[in-house]
Amino acid sequence: MLTANELQQRVSRMQEMLTGKGVQAALLLMPVDIYYFTGTRQNSALWIPADGQPMLLVRKSLSRARQESPIVDIRPFPSGKELSTTLGEAYLTVGMTFDAVPVQQQAYYSKVLPGRSFVDISMIVRELRSVKSPYEIEQIRFSAAKLSAVFAEVPRFLKAGMRELDLAAEIEYRLRRSGHEGYVRMRAFNQELFGGLAVSSGATSYGFFDGAVTGKGLSSASPQGASLDEIKANEPVLVDFAGVYNGYIVDMTRIFVIGSIDPELQRAFDVSLDIQEAVRRAMVPGAICEEIYKLAATMAESAGFGGNFMGMPGEQSRFVGHGVGLELDELPVLAQGFAMPLMAGQVIAVEPKFVLPGKGVIGIENTFVVTDQGGQRLSDLPDLIVAV
């Protein structure tokens, strides 16, 4: 259970980071950020002064926010005129998450809070949220157990001739009944995802989604995930789903096949397991994110699959893992250009994958937590190509 004590620790860490950056207070507007610090996701704004108690201002629903959150100071949202005195006139440098807050919102607060300067604290919030507490790690482990149970059922309903969409629907139905909350939160402005991907060999086409595989989807309005393509025997079926329970996301991928798999795909799969293990071993505090990516890319290259790693030739993503938690695209990212060191407690979905045009997509994905002994695995399901 999310305790008042844990929330207090999160707020305290935030206050230390604000103080370290010379920011006097944070005004958080993103629902998921507010949930992280309060335990309630209502339509609200959260004020965290560097030197005092947080204040939650609620538009809707005040009563539900009060029921759910142990935060002491929860109030109805004040009018624009009252806001400045409610928050206190002494706080002149105010942090906001400019990565996600729309221009109109920031303009409103600039108007009603005259004299303040607003600074971007997106990276502070994202970095803080990237390090998971034991409670959060247990939540993700719980999500992994739920998701694994549904993955284990796939052989019961995967049949040749069914559409990718039918397979997706069977998986989504079971996830949902097991308590999956449905909504997979993503932070990046250009991203969105419904549940996950259940795709067959035709999914070597590409799309906007920041991953190795996008899927054709059902229309150009929703160009990702399952399509109406029929699943055939002897082709790899990639099932890449997010499990979301109590807000916490786990991300896993397994390959299924009706019949048997092409030897080159099998070889690429074996390479993905080798990469996963090398990445896992490298996931210690202090390791540099992009170095881990380079290690993975070099292994793919050495195995002769460099041009297939993490996407179609020409449309390759330059990452091999991404943080997960309350959002699917959290920090850190094991990617080109991410020079930051890993921290103990960060949770990362590691997903070495290959796209072989004309043959299909193949790979593995599990979720790990960074520890002194390397990545500790949170998703317990054998790393096998499951033949049906």
Next chain:
Amino acid sequence: MLTANELQQRVSRMQEMLTGKGVQAALLLMPVDIYYFTGTRQNSALWIPADGQPMLLVRKSLSRARQESPIVDIRPFPSGKELSTTLGEAYLTVGMTFDAVPVQQQAYYSKVLPGRSFVDISMIVRELRSVKSPYEIEQIRFSAAKLSAVFAEVPRFLKAGMRELDLAAEIEYRLRRSGHEGYVRMRAFNQELFGGLAVSSGATSYGFFDGAVTGKGLSSASPQGASLDEIKANEPVLVDFAGVYNGYIVDMTRIFVIGSIDPELQRAFDVSLDIQEAVRRAMVPGAICEEIYKLAATMAESAGFGGNFMGMPGEQSRFVGHGVGLELDELPVLAQGFAMPLMAGQVIAVEPKFVLPGKGVIGIENTFVVTDQGGQRLSDLPDLIVAV
């Protein structure tokens, strides 16, 4: 099918509106806005000069954008240094949708496009998108037929003792197999929705969602929609779902009951039908949105349900209908404070609902298009409380 001709008409209307407001060009960043004008939803930015041809700049996937969109000028996303000359130095007043674009994005474009002033064109884009073409109206009618077919099946699987979640899962499964795209796009910063609501009498609790009913949901991280509450006989079961096909959303609500309904709930339901019909008749071009809301609220008041209209006493929403299209929360809104006149072709989900504490939630919802003869209904399913 979405034709090049229809896209050209949308762009031309946009250009007229930009010219009318003295804006020289629009730089659109929201995926759903870009889809509206191009027919492709990739990770991209769309430039529409008031006096020339649109240009689509694509990060991922360029090849898919080219396959899907008839827009002639589709290019790889230029570097920050190149962007200014790519777009043209002569355009000094540039419109952006500040309602949805994050501060970081706007800051980036301000930096790489020096000398330009950026203005908010959110209302232009939203107003333009609110008026649907015959093609779009057919899309929404198609979505309504699909959603209605699933609603019609509810009596086959609704059983006393099942959890709200089980009912939701059965509905979502059938919607998905029929081609529902899963993702229900919402524009408002604080909103999110998974599929819809399948809730029983316990759903008289409240939440952040901008509607009459929120549902308890599965956790405080996802406090909306179906919960683990068991559905009992003789209580109203409210099924309020969005159907999303080819990107277009229809919104409908029906009430089911295992057994029979409380007479007061039945009376409130009858009032909701009267309100729906009065609103429908009032939905002519030129009618003022908030006047229609007031008409509805007055009817609720006269019937003795004023304190129950559109929410719990104390947490009532002050609207009775909302635009739908590519997003669930489009313009216009039949709400307090919306003084704008209706336009022919606008599509509105009308949803008079009542929350009776201790008894349950009840009401109706259908989707209509504004015509000279009043609202023309797009969702064909009888307006009955369906007893199982």
